[in-house]
Amino acid sequence: MLSSFRAARGDAILGLLLSAVAFAAYALTFPELTGRVVDDAGILDPATKAALERKLAEFETKTTGQLVVVTLKSLQGTSIEDYGYQLGRQWQIGQKEKNTGALLIVAPNERKVRIEVGYGLEGTLTDAVSRLIIENSILPRFRANDFAGGIGRGVDDIIQAASVDAEEWKARSKKRPDDEPGLLDILAFVFFLFIFFMIASSISRQGRGHVQTRPGARRGSRGPIIPFPGSWGSSGSSWSGSSWSGSSGGFSGGGGSFGGGGASGSW
Amino acid sequence: MNDIVCILRRIGIGLFAVLAGLLVCGCGINNLPTYDESAKAKWSDVQNQYQRRADLIPNLVETVKGYATQEREVLTQVTEARAKASQIKVDASTVSDPAKFKEYQDAQNALGGALGRLLVTVERYPDLKSNQNFLALQSQLEGTENRIAVARRDYIESVRTYNTELRTFPGVLWASTLYRSYKPMETFTVAEDVTKPPTVKF
Numbered sequence: 021m022l023s024s025f026r027a028a029r030g031d032a033i034l035g036l037l038l039s040a041v042a043f044a045a046y047a048l049t050f051p052e053l054t055g056r057v058v059d060d061a062g063i064l065d066p067a068t069k070a071a072l073e074r075k076l077a078e079f080e081t082k083t084t085g086q087l088v089v090v091t092l093k094s095l096q097g098t099s100i101e102d103y104g105y106q107l108g109r110q111w112q113i114g115q116k117e118k119n120t121g122a123l124l125i126v127a128p129n130e131r132k133v134r135i136e137v138g139y140g141l142e143g144t145l146t147d148a149v150s151r152l153i154i155e156n157s158i159l160p161r162f163r164a165n166d167f168a169g170g171i172g173r174g175v176d177d178i179i180q181a182a183s184v185d186a187e188e189w190k191a192r193s194k195k196r197p198d199d200e201p202g203l204l205d206i207l208a209f210v211f212f213l214f215i216f217f218m219i220a221s222s223i224s225r226q227g228r229g230h231v232q233t234r235p236g237a238r239r240g241s242r243g244p245i246i247p248f249p250g251s252w253g254s255s256g257s258s259w260s261g262s263s264w265s266g267s268s269g270g271f272s273g274g275g276g277s278f279g280g281g282g283a284s285g286s287w
Numbered sequence: 288m289n290d291i292v293c294i295l296r297r298i299g300i301g302l303f304a305v306l307a308g309l310l311v312c313g314c315g316i317n318n319l320p321t322y323d324e325s326a327k328a329k330w331s332d333v334q335n336q337y338q339r340r341a342d343l344i345p346n347l348v349e350t351v352k353g354y355a356t357q358e359r360e361v362l363t364q365v366t367e368a369r370a371k372a373s374q375i376k377v378d379a380s381t382v383s384d385p386a387k388f389k390e391y392q393d394a395q396n397a398l399g400g401a402l403g404r405l406l407v408t409v410e411r412y413p414d415l416k417s418n419q420n421f422l423a424l425q426s427q428l429e430g431t432e433n434r435i436a437v438a439r440r441d442y443i444e445s446v447r448t449y450n451t452e453l454r455t456f457p458g459v460l461w462a463s464t465l466y467r468s469y470k471p472m473e474t475f476t477v478a479e480d481v482t483k484p485p486t487v488k489f
Binding site: 102223226281 | 292299302303306316317320321332421422426427429431433434436438465489
C-alpha cells in the first residue's frame with residue numbers, strides 16, 4: 021500500500037513537472053483589455069479609434085453582442101488561430117452563457133487578420149461569412165496599407181452580419197457545460213456527515229462518555245466544504261449590458277467563451 | 288470489563304482521527320466526479336467537431352468531382368477514409384479504452400491526411416477555386432479543423448487535470464475507496480497534436 025502511494029506520488033511529481041513544461045511552451049502574454057479597440061500595434065489614429073469605439077458600443081446596446089477590435093504587435097510565434105481563441109477566452113468577450121462575442125484581430129507584422137467568433141455567434145457569423153468579409157472588405161484595403169479603412173469596413177460588415185437575426189440569437193442561448201457543484205455533491209456531503217455522526221454517536225454510546233464526540237462534532241460543523249475554490253473566480257466579471265457607455269473606462273468582457281470559430285486571412 | 292471499554296475507546300479515538308482527517312481533506316471528494324464529467328464533456332466536443340468534419344466531406348467530394356475528374360484517386364481515398372472513420376463507434380467509455388481510443392485517433396488522422404492531400408490537389412484547378420460553393424466549403428472545413436484543434440487541446444487539458452487528481456493525494460484515496468470504477472483517461476499524442484491542420488492559400 022505504502023509503496024503504491026509512493027509510486028503515485030512519483031507519478032504526480034513527474035506529471036507536475038511535465039505540465040509545468042507544457043505551460044511554459046504555451047505561455048502567451050495578452051494585451052490588457054483597455055476598451056473596445058485595443059490598438060497594441062499602434063496603427064490607428066485617435067479619431068478612427070473613437071469612431072470605432074462608438075460603433076462597437078452601439079452594436080452592443082442594440083444586440084447585446086460584444087465585438088472588440090485588437091491589433092497585435094506580435095503573435096509570439098504561434099498561429100493567429102491559436103492566439104485568437106486564447107485571447108478571446110482571456111478577455112471573456114461576449115455575454116456569459118450566450119457567448120455572443122467576436123474579435124477582429126489584426127497582426128500587421130505577421131500580415132495576418134482573423135475574425136474570431138464566440139460559440140453563440142457561430143450561427144450567424146459563420147466561417148464562410150467571416151471569410152468573405154476578410155477577403156472582400158478587409159484584405160484589399162490592407163494590401164493598400166489602409167488599415168483604418170479595412171478595419172472600419174470589416175467592423176461594419178461584421179456588425180451587419182451579426183445583426184441580421186439579432187432577435188433570433190438573442191433567444192438562443194448556447195450554454196457551455198459549467199463546472200458547478202450539483203445536487204448530487206451536496207447529497208454526498210450530507211450523506212457523509214450522516215455516516216460520520218452515526219459512527220460518532222455509536223462510539224459515544226460504547227464509550228459511555230461524551231468527551232470524544234465533542235471535538236469531532238465541532239469539526240463536523242465547520243461549515244460547508246467548498247469543493248473547488250477558484251473555479252468561480254475566473255468567471256467573476258459580471259454582465260451589466262446596457263449600462264456601458266461608449267466612453268473609455270469601464271469596459272470588460274461579459275464572460276463569453278470561444279472555441280475556434282471564424283476565419284483568417286493574410287495579405 | 289474496564290479493559291474492554293478502554294480498548295473500545297482507543298479504537299473509537301483512532302477511527303475518529305481517520306474520519307476527521309478524511310473530512311478535513313474531504314474537499315477532494317467532489318473533485319474526481321467533477322473532473323470526470325468535465326473531461327467527458329470535452330471529449331464529446333471533440334467527437335462533435337470530428338463529426339462535423341465528416342458531414343462536410345460528401346458535399347466537398349461532390350463539388351470537387353465536377354471540376355477535377357482526373358483526381359479520382361484522391362477523392363476515393365477521402366471517401367474511404369471517411370467511411371473507415373465513421374465505422375468506429377465511440378462513446379464516453381472510449382476515453383478509458385486505450386486500444387479503441389488509438390483506433391479512433393488513427394482513423395481521424397488518416398482522414399485528416401487524405402483531406403489535406405485533396406486540398407493541395409485542388410490548387411491546380413483555378414475554376415474550382417473560384418467556385419462560390421467550394422469557397423464556402425473550404426472555409427467551413429478550415430474552421431472545423433481549427434475547432435478540432437481547440438477541442439482537442441481543451442480535452443487534453445481536462446484529462447491532465449483528471450489524471451493528476453486520480454494519482455495524487457487526496458484524490459488517490461477516493462479513487463481507491465469510493466470511486467474504484469474511475470480509470471485513467473487516454474489523451475491525444477503530443478507529437479501528432481503539434482502538426483498543423485492543412486492550410487490552404489488563396
